[in-house]
Amino acid sequence: MSEQVQLANQSTHSALNMVLDTAYQGIDAVNWKKLFASARQGHLEQFIADMFAGKHINNSEDRPALHSALRNLSKTPVMIDGKDVMPAVSEVWHRIDALCNKWIGVTDVIHIGIGGSDFGPRLAIEALAHVPGIESRGMRMHFLANIDTAELARILARAQAHSTRVIVVSKSFTTLETSMNAKAVVAWLKDSGCSASQVTDSLYAVTANLTAAKDFGVNENNIFPFWDWVGGRYSVWSAVGMPIALQYDFETFKQFLAGAEAMDLHFKNAPLEENLPVIMALALLHQQEKHDIKAYAAIPYADALDWFPKWLQQLDMESNGKSVDRDGKPVKHSSPVVFGSAGSNAQHSYFQLFHQGTEIIPIDFIAVLEPMSDRPEAVAHHRILLSNCLAQAQALANGKTAANPNDIYPGKRPSNLLLLPKLNAFYLGALLALYENRTATLGALWNINSFDQPGVEYGKVLAKPIEKALASHQKDITASADIDAVTAARINLLNSNN
Known part of the structure; x- marks a missing residue:
């Protein structure tokens, strides 16, 4: 042989x-x-x-990594520090199912999130659209991630404001790109003639930070939780994946989880x-x-x-x-x-x-x-x-x-x-x-440790003083503790052309 x-x-x-x-x-x-x-x-x-078993395998953040609980349709108890998380997970399933039945006459959904709040649901919506015979519920699903306003402009040119719903997805509800895009969409709703109550009714959030979502103007009944034991890139199984149910029905979402x-x-x-x-x-x-x-x-x-x-x-x-x-x-x-x-x-x-x-x-x-x-x-x-x-x-x-x-x-x-x-x-x-x-x-x-990502944070910290320098329009920025000589020269170049 x-x-x-x-x-x-x-x-x-x-x-x-x-x-x-x-x-x-x-x-x-x-x-x-x-x-x-x-x-x-x-x-x-x-x-x-x-x-x-829910052990704290994310040792740097002292957390479990239990995204598997989000697709545990058998509802077998999943314990985290002595507490079964499945009742809370099941409650989210029931709420997503109810929302699918509630959204009648919605023409457009704008899902705002970046990274793990975007890739999973976007992939699923695109992939399932090719399934022969699958039934779409007729609404257009838009994904807004990039801070580049080209994406924002393309979506708003197609959406119908008075029949649009907006889902803001951010675990911390402090992600810069997501919060700025969300503010821009809210401004568009208002500029399009939506009343304050209509805007509030149109807003939904998926987050672990309930307080920040409410402060933004999201009605508490429209906030869907996910938890610190779910990493963003593992979160499509949570309410982050809600567009799957909204677009194709809750049974399709359940099959995805199954x-x-x-x-x-x-x-x-x-x-x-x-x-x-x-x-x-x-x-x-x-x-x-x-x-x-x-x-x-x-x-x-x-x-x-x-x-x-x-x-x-x-x-x-x-x-x-x-x-x-x-x-x-x-x-x-x-x-x-x-x-x-x-x-x-x-x-x-x-x-x-x-x-x-x-x-x-x-x-x-x-x-x-x-x-x-x-x-x-x-x-x-x-x-x-x-x-x-x-x-x-x-x-x-x-x-x-x-x-x-x-x-x-x-x-x-x-x-x-x-x-x-x-x-x-x-x-x-x-x-x-x-x-x-x-x-x-x-x-x-x-x-x-596959469940933390400290390397993505440093650039975000450095972006703040750089953005401030760009906003100043000064053409004589010099090197500092936050901005090195090369970046200072690049800021001056950009400011000279604005």
Whole structure:
């Protein structure tokens, strides 16, 4: 039996009718055994148990990381410091369901949030829009994240003020981009002739800071909570994901949660050797150890998932882009750079680098068994799409020899194939939870806290004195404790042109 046949026979794993094929990772049985042994020696099984048990695995902030409770549809008690959180979670579900039935005649929803308050619901709305036969409730869902007013202007040009609802999403309710965009939308509502009471009735908030939301003018009955044990990039399962229910109905949102819950149960209970998130994490770790990789790509061969790599960038790089471990010691490895876009478009963009570049970049090929439309061409087109997916993986793995150096493909470029039976709310939820759990596994293997993000704060602090200097319109700003000489010169350049 050839080595490739052996790898093919040993490399197929499944859960929830999803298939993970690692044959092209180039990891033989001996090395897989070593990887699983290393994971056990690193107490990975205990880490998984502690995460689901509500232990304070976010050690820097002394909090649990219990986003899994948000999709715990079985309502099995989830204890945090001796208190079951499921009644509060269930209450949010009931309120979202009631809101879906209440919003009649709404033409536009403006969802204002950035980062984790934006990527998850935006991805879900975009992905599910491609599901054949899915029913939209007719309203236009707009996502406003960037402080650049181009996005704001485009949305307000389309929305109908008197039938618009606004959801402001911010865990702290102090995020600068979100608060400024929210103020601009409120001003637009007023300028469009909405009365004070109409504006109040139009405003909703999803936040952990009830007081700040009320101070902004949101009626307490319109505030949906989420909690400090939910990280922003893990929050789509909370009321942050409310647009999914509002756009497609509450049952669709429940199916989204159900897929994630099913993947959580697999991650929690499956042996490491059969555990999809663990297998994917160990494969990436192996490529770091063997090839010192600096990047990996996620290429979904489904246009519906074009936003998935953007969501994944935040999940991985904000969670695990660290240079020190939980003990403050330098790390050997942390998150590679993550990028990607929908295949087969990606083939005509950067696959040249994959095949013949000097860097080895592992790839997750993600494919869907069923076509994503009911067009008469769908079956033939989908067959070509899948053919391209399989062919690219084969070419990357095997390479090609040639007399002309330009025609040589080195091969031995590792990849996974992740096959979804279909793309619907259930499998979208399962896909996202698979990668969330893989990210947590990698953090555990690297001894990194995947649930804080201190690195994003320093730039925000520095932006305040810089904004003040720009607002002054002075052209003679000099270096200071907050502004270095290069930035001072750039401020002067900008102020000279304003």
